[in-house]
Amino acid sequence: MTSNNDSTTGTTQHTGASPYLNSRIFTLRFTSTARGARLARHLVAVRLDEWGVPYGTEAHETVVLVTAELAANAVRHGHVPGRDFHLLLRVTDGDRPFARVEVSDTRAERVPPRSGRLPEPELTEGGRGLLLVEALADRWGWCPRLRAPGKTVWAECALT
Template sequence: MTSNNDGPTGTTQHTCASPYLNSRIFTLRFTSTARGARLARRLVAVRLDEWGVPYGTEAHETVVLVAAELAANAVRHGHVPGRDFQLLLRVTDEARPVARIEVSDTRAERVPPRPGRLPEPELLEGGRGLLLVEALADRWGWCPRLRAPGKTVWAECALA
C-alpha cells in the first residue's frame, strides 16, 4: 500500500470528470494483489462509517460491495507487475448525497464493456463483478487515464 499523492506517478487523476464539488475525498494506492483489494474494501468501509454512513446500513453495504468488485477487477484484469491500483472514494455533502468510487489501474489494453452492454450471465467466461456493479450502482462507466497508462472504472451510488 502506498499513500500520499504528491509525485508525478501518485497524483490523483480525475480523468472521469465528476460533477460533485462539495465532497469528502479519500484516495490511496494499493498493491495490485488480492491483499491490496481486501485492504481497499476495508478502508472504504471504515471511511464511510467515519463520514456518517454507518455499518450495517443498505447504503454502506452497497458502496462497500461496489468498491470491492472494482478493486478485485483492477487486480484480476488490470494488473501490471510492479504497478499499483488507485482507489478514490468521494462522498458528496449535498441534500441527496452520492458516493463515487473510482478505481484506476495501469493496463490500458483490457477494458470492460460499456454500461448496458454486458453479456448475459450465462455467456460470461469469468466472474460476475460488473453485473453486480451494474445492478447496485445508480451509474457506472469507465474512461482512459489521461496522464498515465491505464483506465479508470467508476461507479456512483445514492446514499439516501
Template sequence: MTSNNGSPTCTTQLSAVSPYLGSRVFTLRFTSTTRGARLARRLVAVRLDEWGVPYGTGAHDTVVLVAAELTANAVRHGHVPGRDFHLSLRVTDGPPPVARIEVSDTRAERVPPRPGQLTGPGPELADGGRGLLLVDGLAERWGWCPRLGAPGKTVWAECALT
C-alpha cells in the same frame, strides 16, 4: 477529460483536501494483489463509517460491495507486474448524497464493456464474471475512461446514499 460513454468528468487526480464544499475525499494506492483489494475494501468501509454512513446500512453495504468489485477487477483484469492500482472515494452531501468510487489500473488494452452492453456470464463463467453485472445493478451509474496522466484506465461508479 470525459470518458467515451458520456460520463461526467473522470477525476482520477484527487487530493486529500477537496475543493468542493460538503464533500469528503479518500485516495490511496494499493498493491495489485488480492490482499491490496481486500485492504482497499476494508478502508472504504471504515472511511464511510467515519463520514456518517454507518456499518450495516444499505448504503454502506452497497458502496463497499461496489468498491470490492471494482478493486477485484483491477487486480484480476488490470494487473501489470510491479504496478499498483489507485482507489479514490468521494462522498458529497448532495442533494442527493452520493458516493463516487474510482479505481485506476495500468492496463489500457483490457477495458470493460460500456454500461448497457453487459450480458450475463455464460456457463464457462459459472464461478465468476459477475462483478460488473453487480456494479451495474447496484450503482446509479458507472463507466470508464482513459486514465489521466498515466497509462491505463479508470473505472468509476456512483451510488446514492439514501
C-alpha cells in the same frame, strides 16, 4: 500503499456550481494483489463509517460491495507486474448525497464493456462482478486515464 490525502480530514471544499460541493475524498494506491483489494474494501468501509454512512446500512453495504468488485477486477484484469492500482472514494453531501468510487489500473488494452452492454452471465466464465456493479450502482462506466497509461472504472451510488 501510498496515501495521497491533501488534508488531515480528507475533506475538500469547492466553490462554484459543481456536483462535488462539500466533498470528502479518500485516495490511496494499493498493491495489485488480493490482499490489496481486501485492504481497499476494508478502508472504504471504515472511511464511510467515519463520514456518517454507518456500518450495516444499505448505502454502506452497497458502496463497500461496489468497491470490492472494482478492486478485484483491477487486480484480476488490470494487473501489470510491479504496478499498483489506485482507489479514490468521494462522498458528496447536499440535496442528493452520493458516493463515487474510482479504481484505476495501468492496463490500457483490457477494458470492460460499456454500461448496459455486459454479456449474459450464462455466456461467460466470469464477468459477474460488473453485473453486480451495474445492478447496485446508480451509474457506472470507465474512461482512459489522463496522466498515466491504463483506465479508470468508476461507479456512483446514492446515499439516501
